[in-house]
Amino acid sequence: MINFKSEKIFLKYLVKWLFIAGLVGIFSGTASAFFLTLLERATEVRQANRVLIYFLPLGGFAVAILYHFWGRSVEAGNNLILEQIHTPKKILQLRMAPMVLFGTVITHLFGGSAGREGSALQMGASLADQLTKIFKFTSKDRKIILIAGMAAGFGSVFGTPLAGAIFGIEVYVMGKLSYEALLPAFVASIIADEVTQKWWGVHHSVYSIVDVPEATLLNIFYASVAGILFGITGKVFSLSISKVKRLIGKVTTFKPLHAVIGGIAIVLLTEIIGTTRYNGLGLDVISETFVVHVNPYDFALKILFTAITLGAGYKGGEVTCLFFIGATLGNALSLIIPLPMAVLAGMGFVAVFGAASNTPLACTIMGIELFGTGVELFVGIACVTAYLFSGHSSIYSKQLIGRSKG
Amino acid sequence: MINFKSEKIFLKYLVKWLFIAGLVGIFSGTASAFFLTLLERATEVRQANRVLIYFLPLGGFAVAILYHFWGRSVEAGNNLILEQIHTPKKILQLRMAPMVLFGTVITHLFGGSAGREGSALQMGASLADQLTKIFKFTSKDRKIILIAGMAAGFGSVFGTPLAGAIFGIEVYVMGKLSYEALLPAFVASIIADEVTQKWWGVHHSVYSIVDVPEATLLNIFYASVAGILFGITGKVFSLSISKVKRLIGKVTTFKPLHAVIGGIAIVLLTEIIGTTRYNGLGLDVISETFVVHVNPYDFALKILFTAITLGAGYKGGEVTCLFFIGATLGNALSLIIPLPMAVLAGMGFVAVFGAASNTPLACTIMGIELFGTGVELFVGIACVTAYLFSGHSSIYSKQLIGRSKG
Numbered sequence: 154m155i156n157f158k159s160e161k162i163f164l165k166y167l168v169k170w171l172f173i174a175g176l177v178g179i180f181s182g183t184a185s186a187f188f189l190t191l192l193e194r195a196t197e198v199r200q201a202n203r204v205l206i207y208f209l210p211l212g213g214f215a216v217a218i219l220y221h222f223w224g225r226s227v228e229a230g231n232n233l234i235l236e237q238i239h240t241p242k243k244i245l246q247l248r249m250a251p252m253v254l255f256g257t258v259i260t261h262l263f264g265g266s267a268g269r270e271g272s273a274l275q276m277g278a279s280l281a282d283q284l285t286k287i288f289k290f291t292s293k294d295r296k297i298i299l300i301a302g303m304a305a306g307f308g309s310v311f312g313t314p315l316a317g318a319i320f321g322i323e324v325y326v327m328g329k330l331s332y333e334a335l336l337p338a339f340v341a342s343i344i345a346d347e348v349t350q351k352w353w354g355v356h357h358s359v360y361s362i363v364d365v366p367e368a369t370l371l372n373i374f375y376a377s378v379a380g381i382l383f384g385i386t387g388k389v390f391s392l393s394i395s396k397v398k399r400l401i402g403k404v405t406t407f408k409p410l411h412a413v414i415g416g417i418a419i420v421l422l423t424e425i426i427g428t429t430r431y432n433g434l435g436l437d438v439i440s441e442t443f444v445v446h447v448n449p450y451d452f453a454l455k456i457l458f459t460a461i462t463l464g465a466g467y468k469g470g471e472v473t474c475l476f477f478i479g480a481t482l483g484n485a486l487s488l489i490i491p492l493p494m495a496v497l498a499g500m501g502f503v504a505v506f507g508a509a510s511n512t513p514l515a516c517t518i519m520g521i522e523l524f525g526t527g528v529e530l531f532v533g534i535a536c537v538t539a540y541l542f543s544g545h546s547s548i549y550s551k552q553l554i555g556r557s558k559g
Numbered sequence: 560m561i562n563f564k565s566e567k568i569f570l571k572y573l574v575k576w577l578f579i580a581g582l583v584g585i586f587s588g589t590a591s592a593f594f595l596t597l598l599e600r601a602t603e604v605r606q607a608n609r610v611l612i613y614f615l616p617l618g619g620f621a622v623a624i625l626y627h628f629w630g631r632s633v634e635a636g637n638n639l640i641l642e643q644i645h646t647p648k649k650i651l652q653l654r655m656a657p658m659v660l661f662g663t664v665i666t667h668l669f670g671g672s673a674g675r676e677g678s679a680l681q682m683g684a685s686l687a688d689q690l691t692k693i694f695k696f697t698s699k700d701r702k703i704i705l706i707a708g709m710a711a712g713f714g715s716v717f718g719t720p721l722a723g724a725i726f727g728i729e730v731y732v733m734g735k736l737s738y739e740a741l742l743p744a745f746v747a748s749i750i751a752d753e754v755t756q757k758w759w760g761v762h763h764s765v766y767s768i769v770d771v772p773e774a775t776l777l778n779i780f781y782a783s784v785a786g787i788l789f790g791i792t793g794k795v796f797s798l799s800i801s802k803v804k805r806l807i808g809k810v811t812t813f814k815p816l817h818a819v820i821g822g823i824a825i826v827l828l829t830e831i832i833g834t835t836r837y838n839g840l841g842l843d844v845i846s847e848t849f850v851v852h853v854n855p856y857d858f859a860l861k862i863l864f865t866a867i868t869l870g871a872g873y874k875g876g877e878v879t880c881l882f883f884i885g886a887t888l889g890n891a892l893s894l895i896i897p898l899p900m901a902v903l904a905g906m907g908f909v910a911v912f913g914a915a916s917n918t919p920l921a922c923t924i925m926g927i928e929l930f931g932t933g934v935e936l937f938v939g940i941a942c943v944t945a946y947l948f949s950g951h952s953s954i955y956s957k958q959l960i961g962r963s964k965g
Contacts, residue, residue, distance in 0.1 A: 159950045159951075160791065160948060160950075163790075163947050163948050163950075163964070164787070166947070167783065167787070167944065167947065167948075171780070171783060175776070314774075314936060314939075315923070315935055315936070315939055318939070319920075328737070328738045328739075329735060329736065329737055329738065330735065330736040330737075330738075330920075331734070331735055331736075331962060332734045332735065332736075332919070332946075332962055332964075333734075333962060335919060335943050335946070335947075336943045336944065336947055339939055339940060339943045340779070340783075340940070343774060343779060343936050343939070343940065344776065344779065347774055347775065347776065347779075351773065351775070367757065368749060368753055369753065369757070370581070370750060370753065373746070373749060373750065373753075374577070377573065377577060377746075381569075381570070381573070384569075385566060513738070513741060514725075514736075514920070517721070518924075521927055521932065521935075522932065522935070525931070525932050526927060526928065526931050526932055529721055529927075529928070530720060530721070530749050533721055533724070533745055533749070534745060534746070534749065537741050537742045537745045538573065538742065540738075540741070541569050541572070541573065541741075541742055542566060542569050542573075544565045544566075544569075545565075556737060556738055556739060558569070558738075
């Protein structure tokens with residue numbers, strides 16, 4: 154009655170990808186553990202030595218020079234990976250991993266405002282892609298391995314394995330989600346997170362949202378209003394980075410000077426504002442948003458700091474900054490939207506990221522992984538509404554538009 | 560810097576779909592509440608009066624006669640809805656809702672082995688589609704409203720609103736997931752569940768999995784082995800129904816007689832086996848699987864009972880039976896796979912359903928909504944592996960294949 158021929162094909166596929174995705178997970182999880190540990194040290198050192206911020210232009214210059222001479226082929230970073238997924242051409246160079254790791258640690262050691270997922274994705278994907286050489290993969294397999302590498306990087310750097318898997322299969326085309334790498338993405342991301350947390354003992358911040366109201370029609374309406382604002386903020390964020398990039402590009406085309414100009418701007422801004430609240434990852438501020446009222450303008454200043462840092466070419470990523478921006482905005486919105494502060498902070502945390510990266514399902518799942526069940530309906534509504542209102546802009550310019558919104 | 564023209568378009572879209580999906584949710588949630596209450600009553604009455612089972616052939620005959628004379632246009636049920644989503648032609652007749660509701664209650668009152676999601680989807684979609692008449696929707700809008708109706712039906716009948724939303728956007732094409740109805744599906748499903756549970760006070764069984772092992776490499780491997788078996792079981796289930804349908808079709812083409820033949824077979828089987836364990840929804844057995852060892856052959860007998868019931872044309876659905884089959888199979892697998900019984904039961908619960916309906920993400924989310932966080936990695940691995948191993952068969956024959964597996 155049942156023909157087991159197809160089962161044999163699937164079994165071969167399963168064994169192959171359990172093995173390969175397992176390797177990707179081990180590589181990527183190890184890289185993420187090393188990276189997270191370095192980042193934590195860099196952040197501690199900078200916080201203990203405020204003077205380090207003055208060296209940001211110099212640090213940025215050094216990293217940019219490095220990329221100028223040895224890194225042009227890997228400079229496009231996440232966009233290069235997305236491009237290779239769409240039209241596989243050339244295997245990612247292994248140097249992408251150490252260079253982006255070094256560059257990101259420098260950004261954070263000297264107080265640039267950046268994230269870390271860019272580095273995790275690039276480490277994950279470039280390490281994974283080395284297997285292409287060894288196993289002589291076809292383009293179809295290579296596409297899968299790049300998706301698995303991104304999934305593993307994302308899942309392990311944030312400690313959210315399911316969100317990592319969904320992010321991997323969701324991010325490369327806007328408005329669609331394809332299952333060609335479903336199993337490898339799940340396996341790579343889950344194993345990478347296991348390796349980061351269990352093998353290497355690197356753990357993540359824990360957030361807790363206890364006071365969740367009922368999902369009444371009115372509260373769902375409030376959540377969608379917050380979602381609109383999260384979405385527009387995600388869009389403003391994406392556009393701000395491009396804007397800064399264009400402005401600095403007008404001054405000079407020599408990229409190491411971009412870093413110097415951006416670095417000086419960050420130093421001056423930090424001095425003028427008189428706080429290092431907006432430098433670095435800002436994990437402490439993110440944690441605050443769940444328990445106390447933060448400044449209502451925190452999100453705007455973080456957008457400014459991050460747009461300058463990333464627009465000037467500093468390495469790192471956008472996502473942790475988007476968490477900061479979303480969580481502080483959500484916290485501020487609790488002054489006008491009648492939902493609990495922590496609920497709004499949690500919604501903003503994931504929804505602004507989902508809006509800027511056009512990954513509404515990954516951010517919904519991330520909300521569940523970070524905050525547990527209870528708040529998932531609010532998170533879901535906020536993420537899908539925010540996705541709709543972020544328009545067709547994206548922090549990843551090489552993301553294809555699979556389906557227009559609205 | 561930011562052009563708010565697109566925001567205006569999205570705002571119009573949001574207001575429109577919050578309103579329409581809200582209506583869909585209210586209709587569908589109310590229908591589900593009414594349906595679940597009737598089902599519960601029917602089950603109680605049957606359990607108290609075992610003699611009712613002998614009337615199954617007669618009850619089935621009556622329902623089939625009803626469909627023969629007044630229901631030919633709505634008989635295709637879920638497949639008709641999927642067909643309309645793919646190529647919108649004719650508005651679903653309102654009669655689809657009361658007919659499938661009546662037919663399903665009859666199935667359960669007399670002890671047929673069927674589920675309930677078929678009825679929920681058909682009630683949700685046909686009620687939703689009536690709005691097409693009122694608001695003069697375009698085909699594009701009509702597609703969205705049908706998806707939202709299915710999402711609302713699924714979410715409210717199982718008390719899993721996020722899984723309902725994902726199911727709605729995941730089920731109509733195998734291997735892809737499109738965001739064209741993302742927001743309406745989320746809103747309709749969440750509101751439908753709210754209406755069923757909060758407005759009408761109808762609640763769902765609660766399952767609890769407490770003893771969850773760590774997601775080590777070995778345990779992930781075990782989960783994928785279980786996933787393979789869940790997937791093959793899902794495939795066997797889909798094929799069994801078609802097989803029975805073909806066999807009975809050879810005897811006569813007069814459908815009311817199919818119900819008589821199938822009904823007699825169920826009565827005889829119940830007598831031979833000497834238990835009503837496999838008649839009806841079997842919610843009590845599903846609950847058992849989380850706490851005690853059940854018969855290792857339960858899953859096989861439930862496949863037999865359900866294939867006969869549904870193959871003979873009885874109304875209801877497949878999903879709750881798939882929960883039963885998966886949960887009992889998972890429970891039995893704990894004898895040979897070294898994972899806790901409740902974890903395996905929970906994995907099977909959602910994974911066999913996901914495999915047979917080709918909705919790996921909806922079933923993963925459902926696992927999280929039903930069992931909470933903790934077991935989500937095992938559920939995720941089981942669902943994606945099972946999806947892969949169910950091949951290209953489906954309980955919904957009108958599901959398109961968007962992307963081949965493997």
